[in-house]
Structure formats: structure tokens, C-alpha cells
Amino acid sequence: MDKYLLEILVCPLCKGPLYYDKKAEELICRPDRLAYPVRDGIPVMLEDEARELDPEEGVPA
Template structure:
């Protein structure tokens, strides 16, 4: 994940920054407790596509 791109992306629910999980290929919103998938290098920031995390 390009660090400059990551700096620009925010959670669509909370508008807070996202953390990159390289192992799971996800962008994580700790505030919303959601993980958004990255598919073929493209972040999918759609609430319905995210999975809930603990």
C-alpha cells in the first residue's frame, strides 16, 4: 500500500484514519471496528463490504 495513498484515505463511517494490515490485505478502522478489504490492490471502502472486528 502506497503510504501517500494511505494518508489520504479515511473510514467512510467515522472519517478517521485507516491502518493498513498487510497480512490480511485490509484497511482497518479502529474507531468503527471495521476492516475494509483490498482487492487486486484497490481498497474497497464500502460499509457493506467491510467485516466487523473485535
């Protein structure tokens, strides 16, 4: 994931910052507990495509 792209991308719902989980290839919004997929290096920033994080699933710090 391009570092510059990570700096300008925000959550489409709350406009907050995103954390890139390299292992899962997802962009995580901590406040909304949503994970947006990254497919072939392209972030899919659609609410319908995001998965909700499980309550017991730790949100990376």
C-alpha cells in the same frame, strides 16, 4: 499499498484514520472496529463490504 494513498484515505463512516494490515490485506478502522478489504491493490471502501472485527480480535496498534 501506496503510502500516499494511505495518508489520504479515511474511514467512510467516521472519517478517522485507517491502519493497513498487510498480512490480511485490509484497512482497519479502530474506532468503528471495521476492516475494509483491499483487492488487487484497490481498497474497497464500502460499508457493505467491510467486515466487523470480533470482540476478541486484537486491533493492531
